Amino acid sequence: MSPEHPIYLEDKLEEIRGSGRLGYRSKSLPTWCPGCGYYSMTEGVTWALNEIGLRNEDVVIVSGIGCASRFPFFMETYGFHTLHGRTLPVATGIKVANDKLTVVVVGGDGDGFAIGGGHIPHVARRNVDITYLLFDNGIYGLTKGQVSPTSAIGFTTSTSPFENHDQPLNPLMMLLSYGASWVGQAYAGQPGHLAEMIRAAIKHRGFSYLHILSPCVTFDKTDRTYRNLDFSVRNLPEDHDHSNRLAAIREATKVDRPAVGLYYVENRPTLSDTLDEVMIRAGGKPAEQAGAG
Amino acid sequence: MSPEHPIYLEDKLEEIRGSGRLGYRSKSLPTWCPGCGYYSMTEGVTWALNEIGLRNEDVVIVSGIGCASRFPFFMETYGFHTLHGRTLPVATGIKVANDKLTVVVVGGDGDGFAIGGGHIPHVARRNVDITYLLFDNGIYGLTKGQVSPTSAIGFTTSTSPFENHDQPLNPLMMLLSYGASWVGQAYAGQPGHLAEMIRAAIKHRGFSYLHILSPCVTFDKTDRTYRNLDFSVRNLPEDHDHSNRLAAIREATKVDRPAVGLYYVENRPTLSDTLDEVMIRAGGKPAEQAGAG
Amino acid sequence: MTSIHTDVQIGICGSAGDGTIAVGDILKRAMARAGYRVIAFDEYPAEIRGFGKCVARTRITTEQVYSMKPKTDVLVSLNDAHAIPHAEEVRDFGAVIYDSAPITMIDEGWHISGHLNPGQLPYGLPMREISEQATGSSRSRNIVALGFVAGLYQLPRQAFIDAIAAKFQTKAAEVTQSNVAAFNAGYDNGAEIYRFDKVEVGPPARRTRVHDSTMMTGNAAVVRGCLDAGIETFFGYPITPATSIMERLAVEMPKHGARLLQTEDEISAISATVGAGFAGARAATATSGPGFALMSEMMGLGVMAEVPAVVFVSQRGGPSTGMPTKTEQADLNIAVFGGHGDAKRIVLAPTNVEGCWRCAGRAFEMAEAYQTPVVVLLDLYLSNRYETVVFPNKNPFVRDAWKRPTQDNANEPYRRFELTADGISPRAVPGDPHGIHTATGLEHNEFGRPNDLSAMHFQMTEKRHEKLNAALKHPGITIYKRFGDTGEVDVGLLAWGSTFGETLEAMLLARAEGIRCAAMKVVMLSPLPVKPIKRFLKDCKEVIVPELNYEGQFANLVSGAVGRDVIRFNRVTGKPMAVNEILDTIRSAAGKRKLRKSAA
Amino acid sequence: MTSIHTDVQIGICGSAGDGTIAVGDILKRAMARAGYRVIAFDEYPAEIRGFGKCVARTRITTEQVYSMKPKTDVLVSLNDAHAIPHAEEVRDFGAVIYDSAPITMIDEGWHISGHLNPGQLPYGLPMREISEQATGSSRSRNIVALGFVAGLYQLPRQAFIDAIAAKFQTKAAEVTQSNVAAFNAGYDNGAEIYRFDKVEVGPPARRTRVHDSTMMTGNAAVVRGCLDAGIETFFGYPITPATSIMERLAVEMPKHGARLLQTEDEISAISATVGAGFAGARAATATSGPGFALMSEMMGLGVMAEVPAVVFVSQRGGPSTGMPTKTEQADLNIAVFGGHGDAKRIVLAPTNVEGCWRCAGRAFEMAEAYQTPVVVLLDLYLSNRYETVVFPNKNPFVRDAWKRPTQDNANEPYRRFELTADGISPRAVPGDPHGIHTATGLEHNEFGRPNDLSAMHFQMTEKRHEKLNAALKHPGITIYKRFGDTGEVDVGLLAWGSTFGETLEAMLLARAEGIRCAAMKVVMLSPLPVKPIKRFLKDCKEVIVPELNYEGQFANLVSGAVGRDVIRFNRVTGKPMAVNEILDTIRSAAGKRKLRKSAA
Ligand SMILES: Cc1ncc(C[n+]2csc(CCOP(=O)(O)OP(=O)(O)O)c2C)c(N)n1
Numbered sequence A, B: 001m002s003p004e005h006p007i008y009l010e011d012k013l014e015e016i017r018g019s020g021r022l023g024y025r026s027k028s029l030p031t032w033c034p035g036c037g038y039y040s041m042t043e044g045v046t047w048a049l050n051e052i053g054l055r056n057e058d059v060v061i062v063s064g065i066g067c068a069s070r071f072p073f074f075m076e077t078y079g080f081h082t083l084h085g086r087t088l089p090v091a092t093g094i095k096v097a098n099d100k101l102t103v104v105v106v107g108g109d110g111d112g113f114a115i116g117g118g119h120i121p122h123v124a125r126r127n128v129d130i131t132y133l134l135f136d137n138g139i140y141g142l143t144k145g146q147v148s149p150t151s152a153i154g155f156t157t158s159t160s161p162f163e164n165h166d167q168p169l170n171p172l173m174m175l176l177s178y179g180a181s182w183v184g185q186a187y188a189g190q191p192g193h194l195a196e197m198i199r200a201a202i203k204h205r206g207f208s209y210l211h212i213l214s215p216c217v218t219f220d221k222t223d224r225t226y227r228n229l230d231f232s233v234r235n236l237p238e239d240h241d242h243s244n245r246l247a248a249i250r251e252a253t254k255v256d257r258p259a260v261g262l263y264y265v266e267n268r269p270t271l272s273d274t275l276d277e278v279m280i281r282a283g284g285k286p287a288e289q290a291g292a293g
Numbered sequence C, D: 001m002t003s004i005h006t007d008v009q010i011g012i013c014g015s016a017g018d019g020t021i022a023v024g025d026i027l028k029r030a031m032a033r034a035g036y037r038v039i040a041f042d043e044y045p046a047e048i049r050g051f052g053k054c055v056a057r058t059r060i061t062t063e064q065v066y067s068m069k070p071k072t073d074v075l076v077s078l079n080d081a082h083a084i085p086h087a088e089e090v091r092d093f094g095a096v097i098y099d100s101a102p103i104t105m106i107d108e109g110w111h112i113s114g115h116l117n118p119g120q121l122p123y124g125l126p127m128r129e130i131s132e133q134a135t136g137s138s139r140s141r142n143i144v145a146l147g148f149v150a151g152l153y154q155l156p157r158q159a160f161i162d163a164i165a166a167k168f169q170t171k172a173a174e175v176t177q178s179n180v181a182a183f184n185a186g187y188d189n190g191a192e193i194y195r196f197d198k199v200e201v202g203p204p205a206r207r208t209r210v211h212d213s214t215m216m217t218g219n220a221a222v223v224r225g226c227l228d229a230g231i232e233t234f235f236g237y238p239i240t241p242a243t244s245i246m247e248r249l250a251v252e253m254p255k256h257g258a259r260l261l262q263t264e265d266e267i268s269a270i271s272a273t274v275g276a277g278f279a280g281a282r283a284a285t286a287t288s289g290p291g292f293a294l295m296s297e298m299m300g301l302g303v304m305a306e307v308p309a310v311v312f313v314s315q316r317g318g319p320s321t322g323m324p325t326k327t328e329q330a331d332l333n334i335a336v337f338g339g340h341g342d343a344k345r346i347v348l349a350p351t352n353v354e355g356c357w358r359c360a361g362r363a364f365e366m367a368e369a370y371q372t373p374v375v376v377l378l379d380l381y382l383s384n385r386y387e388t389v390v391f392p393n394k395n396p397f398v399r400d401a402w403k404r405p406t407q408d409n410a411n412e413p414y415r416r417f418e419l420t421a422d423g424i425s426p427r428a429v430p431g432d433p434h435g436i437h438t439a440t441g442l443e444h445n446e447f448g449r450p451n452d453l454s455a456m457h458f459q460m461t462e463k464r465h466e467k468l469n470a471a472l473k474h475p476g477i478t479i480y481k482r483f484g485d486t487g488e489v490d491v492g493l494l495a496w497g498s499t500f501g502e503t504l505e506a507m508l509l510a511r512a513e514g515i516r517c518a519a520m521k522v523v524m525l526s527p528l529p530v531k532p533i534k535r536f537l538k539d540c541k542e543v544i545v546p547e548l549n550y551e552g553q554f555a556n557l558v559s560g561a562v563g564r565d566v567i568r569f570n571r572v573t574g575k576p577m578a579v580n581e582i583l584d585t586i587r588s589a590a591g592k593r594k595l596r597k598s599a600a
C-alpha cells in the first residue's frame, strides 16, 4: 500500500513471459496514460530487439524530454535520458565512441522538430547508424498540452487558445530532403505493423527514421485521435518504389491520408565507414573502441 | 596615412552617384577579399532597395556571424549584427514588433545550415514576411576555411584534412520541404540576375529564400570557384512551373547542374496575418506597433 | 509588524484522484471572498497520471503573511497512506481528520489514527457515508471533509457556497447543487457535532470588500504586471514552472492588441525577444533553468548591443532536468554570472506575489531606461503559490521609459552608443529617419561601428557596467528592506526570493522569544545594493543567509562583495524552507539555545 | 627563481602585407633551435584581409619566463605608421630600426624617427636597397631587417639559416637561397657596421640540445596533452581562438585511430562529447566564450548524470561576439557559475604553455576519476603564444582512470549511483552485461531511477559536490603554488591563467626593489583550494588580484570563499596585462611610492 513501493510487471504479464520479450523489459511499469501510443511503441521495440536477438548490454536507448523521457527506464538495456532536443547528438557521440552498440533514439514531435530540429539534417546526411523513432502526437504531452510544430491548423491548445494558425511541418518530406537513408511511417493503432517497421528500422545499416502517428489520448480529444486516424491512415501503394526519393516525397505530400510503410531506403556509407576511411587515409588504423577494453 | 582613418567611398564611386543607389550605402568601404561574391550581393541589395524605393529608415538588415557579419555596416539602413545562427529568430522578433519594416537577412551556409539550421523550418512554415539571402560558399570563410554542411565530398579543408566524406545538404530541397512560400537561386557570377532575384525576393509578401552560389576566392581554390560554377550553372527550364512544389523539388535535386531562377512561389497568410487573426478572434484589435509611436 | 488575530493553517492530503487540490482551491477562494488574507501552496506528484500524492495547504490570516506556519492546525486525510508522513506537521492539540470508513480497504498499520503524536486530536469522520447520504454518491467525500473543517471553525458558510458555485459554473446546475449539499452536510457535522470549543477564528481585522483583494499565484501576478506595463510582444517555449505565464498571456495579450508567439525553442524565444526589443517593443520571455541556460549566449548580445529585454526565470530543482515539480533557489549563479565576458545585467528577485507583479512591471521600465536585459528570478514555490493581493487603484507603470535622440544634432551622424555622464545613450529604433545605425555584438565605438582598440573597449565596458547603478535608485520598487529590531542586533538575516517569507516568519518568532534580531530582504541581486547590505551587516553580530541551494549562492555573492563571512544556512529538499529550522539556526547563532532549554 | 643571464626582447611591427609575422616566426624558431628559451606573442588585425597592424614580439632568455618584458630592447618597424604608437615600448637606450628609404612615400610627421624618446637609438637601415642588392627584389626587406637584428646581437647565424630553410622547405630551392642571401646581407650589415657594443647575449646557460625543448603555442600543447592522454573522440565547432585545437587534432587523431567530428554547432559538440563519455570514451570539445555559453545546459547533464567530458574554453574579449582576436579573462564566472542548479564542475586554468599540456592530460584523468565535466580555461594570449617547453621522457598520463563495478554483488541490481564514502560510484559503460542502467538528467536514486524525495536529492547533491574535493589532491598537477618571499609579506599577489606570468614578473621586479612580496598561482578554480589560499592571505598585509576583466571575477570568487576583501587590479584592454602596471600597484600597496621617488 505504500505509494513509494514499485509495482512489478510480473504480477501482470505472466502469460507473455515465454516469448523472451520480457528479457528486454525492466521491472518498472510504464506510467503513461492508459491508451497512450507509447505502449505500442514499447511493445514494438521489445519485440524487435527480441526478434533480432540483440544482447541487452549492446543496446542503448536514448530519450530526450517529453512523454518518451521515461522510455529507457522501462527497458532492460542501457539507457540515457538526456535533454530536450538533444537525443541525436548524444546518440551520435555514443555511436562514434563505440560503433558496436545498437543505438535507438525515442522522442516526441516537439523534442525532434521544435527544439531539436537543427540536429536532424546532420545525422541524416552523415548517415549515423542509429534508429530514430519519432512519436508524433501533434502536441506537447509532458508539459500538459501546448501546440507543437506538427499540430494541425485550427487546433486549440493552452498556448493556441484562439486556434493554431501555423502551417504544420511535414517531417517525412523533411527527412527525405535531408538525404536520410531509411524513411518510414507507422501508426500506433496498428501495433503489429509498427513492430515490424521498428525491426526493419533497427536492422537498417545507417540512419533510419520511423515516424509514428500516435494519439495523445489525454490532451487531444479532437484532432489526432485513434478514431480520426483509423479513418485516414492508409498503406503505401503496392507499387511504391522505395528506392525513388522523388516518389517517396510525392507520397509524403499527401498529408490528409497519411500512408504507413517504407517510403525510402538506400545503402550508403555510414559515419563509421567515413571515420574509418579518414583513419586509413591518415595512415592510422581503427583502434579498439571505448568500452571494448 | 593613419591606419585608423576610415576610407570613404566617395572618392571611388562618384560615377554611380547619380543612380540614387548610393543613398543606401554607408560611408564604410567593404572589407571583403577582392573578388568575393559578397560585393555582388551588396550591389544587388542596394539596387533592389533603390528600385523598390524603400525609405532607408524602414529597412533593417540582419546579419549573423560569418563574412556576411559586416554587411549591415556597409548599408545606410538600420542594421543588427547578431549572433552566429540567430538571424532568423531575431528577424522574426523585429517583424513581430513592427511589421511595417522591411527585414532582410544575410548569412552564410554555416550560419544558416549548421548552427542556425533549427530555425529555418519555423520561419518558413509560419511564413514570416522577411527575405533571407543565403550566401553559399561551401566553406567557413570568416574562421579561415573549415568544412561546411554544403561542402562537396572530397573537399580538403583545415578540419577535413583527409577530405570531406559527409554528404552535403541540399538547401533548396530543404526549404521546399519546409513549405517556404518563395524559393529561388542565383549566382554571384551573374550580378544582374542576382539583383533582379533580390528585388523579387524582397517584394514577395511572405518568407522568401534566395540561395546565392558564391565562390570564396580566398579559401576555396579548387571546388566552388567562379570557373567551375561558370561551367555548371544553368537557368531553370523555360517551362518550369513555379507554382508546383514537386516540380521545384525535382529541379532542386539536380545539384551537379545548379539552376538559377525562381523555383517556387505561393501566396498564403503571413505571420502578421495570423497574429491579426488571433487578435480579432480574441476580441481585441491590432494596436499601434512599436516604433510607430 | 501588526499582530495577526486569525491565523489558521489547514492541510489537505490525498492522491491525485481524490480531489485534493480541488477542495483546497475552494477553501482558499472562499476565505479570500470572505475578506481574509490567504497564502496557499500545493504539492503535486511529478507524473502526469497516476495516484501520486497531493497536499494542499492554506493559511488564513487577517494581515497578509508570506510563509506557511511551522505547524498545521488541521490536517485532512483523503488517503491515509499519503497523509501519514504529514501527521507530524500538525501542532500539539491540532486536529487530524480522516475517513473513518474509507472506500478502499486499508491494511493494518496504514490507518493514520495509529500514527498521531500524543496531543494531536483524531477526528474519524464517515466521509463516504455522509457524501452518499447527501448526494447519493460517495464521490463528494472531499467536499464533505471541507465542509466539516469549515463547520469546526464556523467559517462563513455563504462564502463557500459561492466559491463552489463559481468552481462548477460551467457544469450543469445539479453539479453545484449536489456539491453544496455535500458541503452543508459536512458543515453541519462539524458545527454541531464536533465543533471546536476554543478556537480563535475572528473576523478579518480590516475587512476588505470582495474584489478589493485578488487572490492569485506568483505567475498570474507576473502576467498582470506584464499587461499593466503594456507588454507588446512575448516569445516563449513551454517549461515547468514557467509555462502558465505564457498560457495566461496567450489568452490576454491578443485582447490588448499584443503579439505572442510560441517559438521552436528558448534560443529562438530570447532571440526574438531581443529582436523585438531592438525594434522598440516591450518584449519578454519566460522560462526555467534549462531554458535559461540555453539563452546564455543571446543574453550577452542584449548586454553588448544595449537592447531592452525582460526574462522571467522560474527556478525548479536542479541541476539539469532535475526535479521539475520541486522548488529550489539554485539559479542565482547563472542569473547573475551566467554570461561569457563582462556581461552584467539587472537581476530582480521578488519575495512574494505582490512583488511578482511589481518586479514584472518595473522590469520593463528598467530594461528600457537602462537599455539592457533584465532577469526576474522566481521559483516554483513563488510561481505557484497563492496569495491575496491588493493592487493600487492606479496603474503605476510608466510607458516609453527611454531617452530618445533629440533633433539638436540632426546634421551630425547619430551616435547610438554616445558616451554620456550616466552611461545612457539616446536610443533610436527602426522607423526613425534620424537614428539610422547598426547594432552589433562586436565591441564598437560610439557610432556602433566595430572597434576593438583598448581605450574604446574600456570606455564601453565601463559604460555598460556603470549605467546599471541607476537601477539601484529606480522609483517605485523596493530594492532592499530591513525588518525587525533597529540598531545593533544579535542576529541578522539576509534573504532573497521566496525564502524571505520563511525568514521573516522565523525572525518574528525569534523576536517573540526575546532574541534581538532583524531581517533584510534583497530584491535586486544585480547590481547588488552593496552599501545598504554593508550597513546592515555592520549592525549584526551574526549574519545568517538562509537559501534553498547547496553551497550558498547568495551568501557567496554577498561575501564576495562585502568581504565578510556569513553563516550559510542551506537546504536542498525541493520544498520551501521550514520556518522552524531557520528559527533553530537563529537560536543557536544567538547562543540562546541553552537559555531556552532551561526555561522549557 | 634562478637569475636570467640573457634576456632580450625584440619587437617587429608592420602591416599584414609586410611579412611581419613571418620573420617573427623565423626569429623565435631560430632561437629555440639554438637552445635559448623563448616566449613570443603576435598581435593580428581583426579583419581577414587588408593592411591592418601586426606586431610580433619575442623574448629570448636562458631560463624559461612566462611574460613579456615591460620594455622592448629592439623594435623593428616595417611600417612606420603602424609602429609609431609602439615606439614608447622601447626601453631607454634601446634601438628602433626602420627603413631609411621605404617603398611608399611617407607624409611628414609619419616618420618614426621623429617619434622617439630621448635616449632611444634610431637605426635607419636601407632595407629595400639591401634586399634589392642581395636578391634582386625589394620583397625580402623583412628578412634583411631580421638579419640586421641578428647581426647586431651576433646571434648564431646557422640557426637562422636552418630556420629559414625549414620555413620554405615546401617551396622551390631558390626561395630559400634568396631569403638566406637577404638574411646574410642584413646580418653582415648589423654585425659589421652597426654592431652593438656592450650587449649581453650570452650563450644559453643550460644548453639544451635541439629537440630537447619544443617550441609551441598553448593550443598546440593542449593538442599534445590530448594525444598523450589517449583522447578517443573529439567533437567541435570552429571558433577563434580555439579553432586551431580542432585543426591540429583533425590531422593527428586519425593517425592514432581516434575519431574527430566537426558538428553542426557547439550544442551538438558538447552533446556528442557527453554521449561519448557516457559510452566510455575519452572525449573532449573545444570552444570560446560564445560557444561555451551555448553549452551551458548540456554541461548540467554531464554533472547530473556523472559523465566524464573535457571542455577546453579559450577566452577572448567579451561580452557577446566582443573582440574575437583580443585576449581577456572574463569567462571565469561562466566557467565556474554558468550552470543552472547546483551544477558544480571542475575548472582548471593553466598559467603557461607547459601547463596547457599538463592540464589537458590531467583533465581527462579527472573527468574519468571523478565522473564529471572538466573545464580547462585558456585565453587567447595563452592559446596563441609560443613558449619553449621541455616534456618529460615518459608520458605521465594515466589511462582508464576510473572505478569499475566488481563482480562481487553480481546478483544484486547494479547501483550506478551508489552512495559511497568518497562519493564515487563504480561506473559501468554500455557493452558491460553486469552494469545495465539508465542515466538521467532527472534527480535519481542509487539505481538511477527518477526520484525527487527530499532526502535523496540532498544525498545526491552532496555526493555530486563532495566527490570533487578529491580533485584538489589529484596527483601530478600543481593546483596552486606560492613564489617569492616566504613567511609574512607586505604584498601578496593572487593570480590565475595567463596573467600569472606578468604577475610573477612584476613580483620579482618588486622584490628586486626591496619590497617583501610573494605571489600565488591558482590553477584549480573549482573546487577552489580555499585552505591554502586562506593560509597565504594570512601571510599578506595587502593582497592584490590582477586580472583581465572589469569587476574582478577571481577576486569576487576568492573573497566570497574566504570572506576577506582584496585589492582588485583590473584591466580590459584586450591585451596581456602590462607588468609595469602591476608593479606600480605593488609599489603603492607597499606604501613604497614615496620612498622610490625620493631615491630616484
Ligand atoms: C530546454 C527545455 N525546454 C523546455 C522543456 C520543457 N518540456 C519538456 S517536454 C516538452 C515538450 C514535449 O513535447 P513532445 O516532444 O512532443 O513530447 P510528448 O510529451 O508530446 O511526447 C517541453 C517543452 C525542457 N524540459 N527543457
Ligand SMILES: Cc1ncc(C[n+]2csc(CCOP(=O)(O)OP(=O)(O)O)c2C)c(N)n1
Pocket: B065, B066, B067, B068, B084, B107, B108, B109, B110, B111, B112, B135, B137, B139, B140, B141, B142, B143, B148, D237, D238, D239, D240, D266, D290, D291, D294, D321
Ligand atoms: C557561437 C559561435 N560559434 C562559432 C563562432 C565562430 N564562427 C564565426 S563565423 C563562423 C562560420 C562562418 O561560416 P559561414 O556561415 O558559412 O559564413 P562565411 O564566412 O563562409 O560567409 C564560425 C564558425 C561564433 N562566432 N559563434
Ligand code: SF4
Pocket: A031, A032, A033, A035, A036, A037, A038, A067, A137, A141, A142, A215, A216, A217, A218, A219, C048
Ligand atoms: S500525455 Fe498524451 S502522450 Fe503523454 S503519456 Fe499521456 S496520452 Fe501519452
Ligand code: SF4
Pocket: B031, B032, B033, B035, B036, B037, B038, B067, B137, B141, B142, B215, B216, B217, B218, B219, D048
Ligand atoms: S574569406 Fe571568402 S567569403 Fe570571406 S570575404 Fe574572403 S572571399 Fe569572401
Ligand SMILES: [Mg+2]
Pocket: A066, A108, A109, A110, A135, A136, A137, A138, A139, A140, A141, A148
Ligand atoms: Mg508530442
Ligand SMILES: [Mg+2]
Pocket: B066, B108, B109, B110, B135, B136, B137, B138, B139, B140, B141, B148
Ligand atoms: Mg560559408
